[in-house]
Amino acid sequence: MKPVKTLKINATDSAIKRHSKDECIKDINDPRFGGVLFRYHKDRSRGSWHLRKKGKWKKLGNYPAMTIKDIEQNLAFIDLNLACGAPLESAVVQHWDTVSDLLSWYLERVKKLNASHMSQHRKSTIKSAINRHLIPLIGALPVLALDKPTLDEKLIIPTQEKLSDSFLGLVYGVLSTAYLRARELDLIPFNPLDKIKLKQFGIRKNKPKPCAIRKNQVADVLESALKAEPQACFLVLMMLMHGTRIGETRMAAWDEFDLINKEWIIPEEHTKGDSPQLLVPLSSCSLAIIARYRHWQKQHYKGNKVFHKPRRGKFNGNDANELIQAVSGNQWQSHDLRKRFRSSLTDLNVDYIIGESLINHKLPELAQVYIDTQAQHIRRAAVERHHEWLQGVSEHFYNVTSV
Numbered sequence: 001m002k003p004v005k006t007l008k009i010n011a012t013d014s015a016i017k018r019h020s021k022d023e024c025i026k027d028i029n030d031p032r033f034g035g036v037l038f039r040y041h042k043d044r045s046r047g048s049w050h051l052r053k054k055g056k057w058k059k060l061g062n063y064p065a066m067t068i069k070d071i072e073q074n075l076a077f078i079d080l081n082l083a084c085g086a087p088l089e090s091a092v093v094q095h096w097d098t099v100s101d102l103l104s105w106y107l108e109r110v111k112k113l114n115a116s117h118m119s120q121h122r123k124s125t126i127k128s129a130i131n132r133h134l135i136p137l138i139g140a141l142p143v144l145a146l147d148k149p150t151l152d153e154k155l156i157i158p159t160q161e162k163l164s165d166s167f168l169g170l171v172y173g174v175l176s177t178a179y180l181r182a183r184e185l186d187l188i189p190f191n192p193l194d195k196i197k198l199k200q201f202g203i204r205k206n207k208p209k210p211c212a213i214r215k216n217q218v219a220d221v222l223e224s225a226l227k228a229e230p231q232a233c234f235l236v237l238m239m240l241m242h243g244t245r246i247g248e249t250r251m252a253a254w255d256e257f258d259l260i261n262k263e264w265i266i267p268e269e270h271t272k273g274d275s276p277q278l279l280v281p282l283s284s285c286s287l288a289i290i291a292r293y294r295h296w297q298k299q300h301y302k303g304n305k306v307f308h309k310p311r312r313g314k315f316n317g318n319d320a321n322e323l324i325q326a327v328s329g330n331q332w333q334s335h336d337l338r339k340r341f342r343s344s345l346t347d348l349n350v351d352y353i354i355g356e357s358l359i360n361h362k363l364p365e366l367a368q369v370y371i372d373t374q375a376q377h378i379r380r381a382a383v384e385r386h387h388e389w390l391q392g393v394s395e396h397f398y399n400v401t402s403v
Helices: 013-019 068-083 099-112 120-138 148-160 165-184 215-227 230-242 246-250 284-297 317-328 334-347 352-358 365-374 376-393 395-401
Strands: 005-007 025-029 036-040 047-053 056-063 263-266 278-281
Touching: 013 025, 099 120, 099 165, 120 148, 120 165, 148 165, 215 230, 215 317, 215 334, 215 376, 215 395, 230 246, 230 284, 230 317, 230 334, 230 376, 246 317, 278 376, 284 376, 284 395, 317 334, 334 352, 334 376, 352 365, 352 376, 365 376, 376 395
Parallel strands: 005 025
Antiparallel strands: 025 036, 036 047, 047 056, 263 278
16 A cells, blocks of 8 residues: 655645646645645545644635635635634635625525525525625625625615615625525635624614405405406415415416315425425315316316416416406505415414414424324314305305305
């Protein structure tokens, strides 16, 4: 067996490539930088940089993503931080020069996440926040130069006049999350936004809006829906009857409906955020509405999607919102249907955990186990009681769902 050795030479890129052919060489110790070691990986076209201080080692990053030039540019900064008492774990080589560099990296990372981790709608929102607001306003700043005065002058004040507080909060949330991810992955030595909160700029989160559909208006909503064109009618009724989100509803496919066991199975990739797969109980009212709509759709469309366009193309969020507004006359939004469903469950004295599970809010782990194993019949009974109440407030709905 050949002896393994450490070379004491300048760790230039050309030297790393040249000595990669000699498997006896495990490490390169650059005498110019005390404590910096380059170590070859099994794939000798790759390696990692390490820093030794006071008998302890800290990985700085991987080669070739990180070069000797990156080490040179950051080592003095790292040594200064360590001298000021920072822990060795904070020793990280900075990958970017500007805020724009970091945000561009984060945007590319977001694009690669699959649907179960982040919806396409959320990805589009992040892209808009970065490209339309963050990069134009603060993209040219040094990546670690963000502090409260700078953010207030460059981001908060210019956007307050153009954006609502809620959307400004969304934009700042994208910035904050991008820096958080970069720090978690050791791509920046510290997070300058770590202790900076939006409320410190006088921006408060908006209080939740009350439901725009009052209890005594439900009959009018049902009447408007039943008079609307079939897709608009079905979209509104399914959301009001089951409390599903507009995204979950518009992406529905017929193979997700188990009409024998009376369940609509919404897959995890269609739910919001970390919400799990959702089993939506279907009552006899549900089955009647589904049969009515399916009979109409088969005359116009033969595919698997519940909602479709007259011409080719994906039925998207804008299409769904247009159907909602056609029924509501801009008096309420899709989320108000979901709020009214949840309020109805409360009015009917449905247990809180059962109600939260039906609208797929995240539950404590033990509560989720209870829902999954023992509470399905209770959830079904709650939905059936809600549908009976809907039948009681609208004779038209009763006639349609009692067939």
